[in-house]
Amino acid sequence: MCAGPAAELGITLAVLAEAPDAAAAQVVRSAPVGDYTDVETVLAFARDCDVVTFDHEHVPGPVLTALADAGIALHPSPAALRFAQDKVAMRERLTDLGLPCPRWRAATSAEDVESFGAEVGWPVIAKVPVGGYDGKGVSVISGAAEVADWLARGPVLLEEKVAFTRELAVLLARSPSGQAAAWPVVETVQQDGICTEVIAPAPRLDPGLAAAATAAGLRIAGELGVTGVLAVEIFETADGFVINELAMRPHNSGHWSMDGAVTGQFEQHLRAVLDLPLGAPHPHGRVTVMANVLGGDYPELYPAYRHILARDPGVKVHLYGKDVRPGRKIGHVNVVARDLADARARARHAADYLAGVITE
Amino acid sequence: MCAGPAAELGITLAVLAEAPDAAAAQVVRSAPVGDYTDVETVLAFARDCDVVTFDHEHVPGPVLTALADAGIALHPSPAALRFAQDKVAMRERLTDLGLPCPRWRAATSAEDVESFGAEVGWPVIAKVPVGGYDGKGVSVISGAAEVADWLARGPVLLEEKVAFTRELAVLLARSPSGQAAAWPVVETVQQDGICTEVIAPAPRLDPGLAAAATAAGLRIAGELGVTGVLAVEIFETADGFVINELAMRPHNSGHWSMDGAVTGQFEQHLRAVLDLPLGAPHPHGRVTVMANVLGGDYPELYPAYRHILARDPGVKVHLYGKDVRPGRKIGHVNVVARDLADARARARHAADYLAGVITE
CATH class of the missing domain: 3.30.1490.20 (ATP-grasp fold, A domain)
Structure with missing residues (x-):
């Protein structure tokens, strides 16, 4: 999902792909296949890059160390990434910083x-x-x-087990120079531990809470030295919030920004890791709803895709080029609208139809 | 500029590139190099494609005929494209249709x-x-x-020589099924025969004229069997309008839509030529201004690019990956805003700074 913004900004991407038909390899010119857990493979790949970043947190420590030792610019740095990889290290650090944790x-x-x-x-x-x-x-x-x-x-x-009223997320980007920009706080709707829907901005959110949560996110980014996009998942409680998880990469809770904000999270991540000035995070419309498309038990997405494009010309469909497997996130849809109920109903319908949960 | 939308929509692009370092070849996985005027080269390329489209009108007639004879789906069709290639044929046809011409x-x-x-x-x-x-x-x-x-x-x-008050453009897309969608009529500001700026929608445009111009564009698309994006350049006159030129491809007058509309022209062109349902052409904001970046007499764009991103986080910069040559269109910028003068000043400044015309 960085491919489009990179093309627009004149940035050349290369992807170390897990397989020739990996989703990212389908849309990036240079996509050598290799094992991201193998030090020599990653080193050889990284030597041709100005900056290396990650699309998940599971790159092994020894690989990160070898890259850093070779003088390769890594964003986020291994020192920061550790707090997204190791939840105990994260809890220790956030507690030290006096930030609200369970x-x-x-x-x-x-x-x-x-x-x-x-x-x-x-x-x-x-x-x-x-x-x-x-x-x-x-x-x-x-x-x-x-x-x-x-x-x-x-x-x-x-x-x-926190008695939370709902789940929220603070999404922001920070550059190596220390510039940071936060999107509006969003509500993330979860089902069985998987995010199904994101509402941006979070409806009826107390402005004081929004400001405090955003400040906490910016403080974490600064204190931990995060570079690139940071997602802070939080629980809203009766009297405030506690921090649930951290992710240091473009995150599901930020997919709405691809169509709903002046600068989407994938563009912003690229700008941040390259230490380019960050873009404005302002939303385009009053509300944007993102709904994840989960794979259904049919393999052929195309008829549903055509139907959804025809039914609602305003829905933005993003498909990841992954094989359809039940429960797998294979895409998402965004709807920008003036009215929350309208946006939610349209996004929900499109995602459910693409998933095969509904048939009309 | 189709690469980003194609990736999002799950459409696989291939480009017949003029050179390995051609702009489009930098951002598309499959970009064989070949001569678009050579029948065998284009045929060999096209046999692997479901649909073939063009980024300019200069593909020779014999190449188009050979593709059509081989049963390859061409959009726009050679029969329609002829009216964008041959200005006499265009004038004859528009005159036959009773549409206003000089x-x-x-x-x-x-x-x-x-x-x-x-x-x-x-x-x-x-x-x-x-x-x-x-x-x-x-x-x-x-x-x-x-x-x-x-x-x-x-x-x-x-x-x-028409005594026009200003230049406008009607941009729309039409699919093989006959679905069509038009963006708002825009004003195109020209200097020395080159479009420097586009304002969407055209400020203070009479609604009756806007409707008549849009209706003329839709009629042309239908009568000529245009598929994909059609740009109709028109002259506004004291008592109406006359049609200046036709282009059958995503067009400079539609670049504003990449950031300023729910569906940008490159996404819409792909949807149209693939006969997918079309997307909504509604603008995001009250006004969008696009300014073309022309190459200056310095070859290194990067410092200016960094400056512009830093100076105005709301400006959207699009660079084409072309070598900088004086006067060459090497990119464009878009600004979406509530106020026309604000949007225009910001877009103008960014484009002029990137072109090296101004230095602060």
């Missing part, structure tokens, strides 16, 4: 788990500190036995 | 020229019917001697 503990034994549960009340949230994604590696538990497997492999992050 | 004549002799000038009054506009571009092949003449060279090579199109 009560948490890095448990290394069944006793740790039992005592934390007794302290904050069951159930609690258990997370594998490294490697989770879209609800994987996260579990709601009511006793230590449920995470015995995880504990055998290393520390488990425990967090109190 | 008085005109296809002159084949000095006598024809002299009698036309005597009839409509000197000076008159002389045009080479086929192959002109950006003011080339167009001349303001006061006698037959000035076009003796052209006459020796074939007919010359003569047109009365």
Whole structure:
């Protein structure tokens, strides 16, 4: 999704692709195939780049270290990226900064788990500190036995189950020079641990809370030395907010900006990692709704795609060129409108139709 | 400029490039190099495509015929494209349709020229019917001697010099199924025969004139069987309008739509030529100003580019990846705003700074 903005800005992209038919490889001229966990492969690729960035957080530490040692410009830096890779390191750091977190503990034994549960009340949230994604590696538990497997492999992050009213996200970009720009705070609607819908800006959000959450995001970006896009997922609570997760890359909660803001997140990420001046994050319309398209149990998207384009000329359809598999995020739609209910209904319909959940 | 929208829509592009470093070849995965005037080259390229379209009107007739004979889907079709390639054919057809044209004549002799000038009054506009571009092949003449060279090579199109108040353009797209969608009528500001600025929508345009011009554009598209984007350049006069030129491709007068409309012209062209349903042409803001960036007499654009991004985070910069040559269109900028004077000043400044015309 960086390909379009890169072409417009005159930036040349190269992608280290996992396979010749990888989604990004279909739209970028230079897309050598290679294993991103192999130091030599990534080094050889990176030597031809002015700046290297990542589309997920799972690049192994030794690869990052080797790139940094070779003098390659990495954004975000390994030092910053660590806080998006390791949830325990993130909790320690945010707690040190005095930023609002759920009560948490890095448990290394069944006793740790039992005592934390007794302290904050069951159930609690258990997370594998490294490697989770879209609800994987996260579990709601009511006793230590449920995470015995995880504990055998290393520390488990425990967090109190926050009584939140809804989920929000602060999305911003920061450049190596320290310039930062934040988009309006959005509401992220989750189902079974997967974001299904994003509403920008978050409806009826208290301006004080929006300002405090944005300030927290900007502070995290500065203190952690984040470069590129940072997404801070937060829980809105009865009396404020707590921070849930960090992601240091263009993020699902920012897809709305591709059609809904003067500068979309993929353009902004490129500008940030290249240390170009950042673009204006202002929205185009009163409200933008993004709905994720999840793969259905039919492989052929084309008839549904045609139908959706015909039914609603104002819906913006983004398809990722991925094979359709049930539950996989294969695209998203954006609707910019004056009215929230209208935007939501249209985006929801388009996404559900493309997913095959509805047929008319 | 189709590359970004194609990626988003899940459409795979291939480009027959004039050179390995051609602008389009830098951003499209499949960009074989070949001569678009060579029948075999174009045929071999086109056999792998579902649909073939063009980024200029100068593909020779025999190439088009060979493609059509081979059963390749061409949009626009050779039958429609002829009216954008041959200005005499265009005048004949528009006159037959009763659409407003300047008085005109296809002159084949000095006598024809002299009698036309005597009839409509000197000076008159002389045009080479086929192959002109950006003011080339167009001349303001006061006698037959000035076009003796052209006459020796074939007919010359003569047109009365219209006393116009300003230049406008109607931009629309039409699909093979006959669906059509028009953007708002724009004003095109010309200098020395080159468009320097486009204002969308055209300020203070009489709604009746806007409707009549749009209706004329839609009628031309339907009657001529145009598929893809059609630009109709028109002269606004004291009592209405006359049609100046036709272009059957995404056009400079539509670049504003890339940032200023729900559906930009490059996305719409792709949707049209693939016979996908068309997108909404509605503008995002009250006014969008596009200013062309012309190459200055320095070859290094980067410092100016950084400055412009920093100075105005709301300006959208589009660079074409072309070498900088004085007077060459190497990019454009778009500004969407509430206020016309503000948008115009900002777009003008950015374009002039990038061109090196101003230095602060």
